[in-house]
Amino acid sequence: MFDSSNSRPSRPRCVIVGAGIGGLACGLRLAHAGHEVTILDRHAAPGGKMRTLPSPAGPVDAGPTVLTMRPVFENLFADVGERLDDHVTLIEQDILARHFWPDGSHLTLTNDRAVNADAIAEFAGSKAADQFRRFCTDAERLFDAFDAPMMRAPEPSVAALTARVLRDPGLLPRMAPLSNMRGDLRRRFDDPRLAQLFGRYATYVGGHPGQTPALLSLIWRAEESGVWCVQGGMHALARAVADLAQTKGAIVRLGADVARIDVSENRVTGVTLQTGERIAADTVVFNGDPRALATCALGTGVAHVAPQTRTTARSLSARVWTFASTVAGPELAHHNVFFAADPDEEFTAIAAGRMPADPTIYICAEDRGQTRPAPETERFEIILNAAPLTDAQRPDKEAQTCHQRTFPTLARFGLTFTPEPGPEALTTPSGFNRLFPASAGSLYGQSPHGMTASLKRPRARTAVTGLFLAGGGTHPGAGVPMATLSGAHAAAAILKAPIST
Incomplete structure (x- = not known):
């Protein structure tokens, strides 16, 4: 490939829309391979759903909390001639999770099957x-x-x-x-x-x-094989990949909102930002919910990509509290689950789009399981499963109800927080839809329901020449390791594809 303006060899140009872990993993590999990589994200920090919110105790993770399948990340760094341990510190958890039931019973699972x-x-x-x-x-x-x-x-x-x-x-x-x-x-x-x-x-x-x-009960095997927490929080992993990509020559532009993926004769030519700025590219990787393409959120030229996302049921969303507080009650590990009395009632309510009266509540005690004792004021992320939006414009006035169904429920387990968080600490399905447009608030893309659901997810290659997909909404699916693998699939497809100018 040659740049005719100066008759010297030029590098393939790739624009990655979205700095989630899938896009970052793809961009890092492409930059290492010599591509001219620009990673764009509308948010103020890299990581996509691996995001943080401020608190008096410092940034609190407000996205994924469980890190498994460490070899996926070791391979990512090894593929670009680096060592994972030189860029991020992962701390293996002896305790996988503590589990509590309303009848007073509790069970701690560890990383040892015999134990x-x-x-x-x-x-x-x-x-x-x-x-x-x-x-x-x-x-x-x-x-x-x-x-x-x-x-x-x-x-x-x-x-x-x-x-x-x-x-x-x-x-x-x-x-x-x-x-x-x-x-x-x-x-x-x-x-x-x-x-x-x-x-x-x-x-x-x-x-x-x-x-x-x-x-999909095999997911237990991934967790049994090892759970790690990231020193500095989960977002530190995304930041490490973004920093390394920049060291390899990639450009990461934050606060850059893409309005349209430009297409001519079914081939991508670049992207246009909301500001009107146009960035030319030979390839574009979309690291967002593929439904955004199918619903014309990125222009009509890519509307025929991932058409199944327009009709396929959406996966779960969540209501997420992120805050700092002093806690009293049962001894917590990094990961903790307080179960509903009736799981059937809980998921029947969610399937009907209602907030369960008696929810299962997951708590990540972010400062537990680290290499130092937890401080008096700790950082917490509390997650309750929720239905995705059926109408993306539905007004969301659920903070008071969610508070009533979260903290009094935990108090019945003997767990109290001082102070309790206010509504500003809650992210709802409608909030996730605003953060990640066209997702309908879903955090995992298409629903996994049905025996062949996993085979129906969009793949890295698309029907538009030069357009590729990465992220939790594409194959192989949701979760930080899976999204990272999607970035590997996209990079491999691009490196194998012929580039034409």
Whole structure:
């Protein structure tokens, strides 16, 4: 490729719309490969959903909190000749999570299967411990079987997955293809509390346990393999990738709101900002919810991309509190779950678009599990599952109700915060829709419901020449490791694609 203005070789130009972890991972690889990379984001900091909000104790994470699959991040840095540990400090958590139920029972799970089995035996009896061991073995076998042909494959197919099962027919009964997670777990565990606990992993991909395929119980294996917290908060990981991308030559422009992806004869030519500035490009990577393309939020030239997102059901949203406070009550770990008494009622309400009267409440105690003792005033992120918006313009006046259903519920567990946060500390589904346009407030893109839902997500390649996708709304799916893998898929597709000017 040559620049005719000065007859010297020029580099392929790539614009990445969105500085979420998928776009950053893609941009870092492309910059390392010699591309001229410009990363644009409408927000004031990189990270996308890996964002923070201010508090008297410092920035509080207000997005993803659980980091698993460390090799994904080690590979990202290794692919550009760097070491992960030289750029970010990850602290492995001995305690995966503490779990509490309204009847006063509690269970702590660790990163040691044998220790967990002993804890479950004490919690629910020896039979429950045996059931747990079998569940772990099955989840590990399924994870190992589908990691390569599904999660790490840029173009997974029914044929490839079928071939994998045919090589190991014993996978089929473990997949429980005709079951959802809730039904399968209730058959696996006699104790309903354990079925409720492991059913919660459906929400990791934005699903309801009663509608998410039983196969996705393999998510437990990713967590059992190790959970880390990031020194400085989850956003520090995004910042480290952004900084390294800039060291490799990428340009990161924040506060740059893209109005349109420019297309001529079904080929991208660049992007136009809300200010009217135009940036030419040979390739464009959209690191946002693909639904924004299909609904013309980025112009009519890309409206035929990801058409399924216009009609496919959306994944869950959330109501998220971020604040600093002094806490009293049960001893917290970094990750904590306070379960609803009736999980069926909880998810029935969410499916109907209502706020559950008795919600399950997740708490990330950000200053716990670090290398230093937690301060008196700690930073917290509290997450309650919520329905996405059915009408993106619906007024949202739910802060008072959400407060009443969060903090009095926790008080019944003996957990109190002084002071309690005000409405300014709450992000609602409508707030997420404003932060991430055309998402309808959904945090995970398309719904994971249905056995083939994972195969219906948009892929890195699109029908527009030079336009690629990355992020949690594309294959392989939601979550920080999956979004990071999507960036690898997009970069690989671009590096293989012929560039024409």
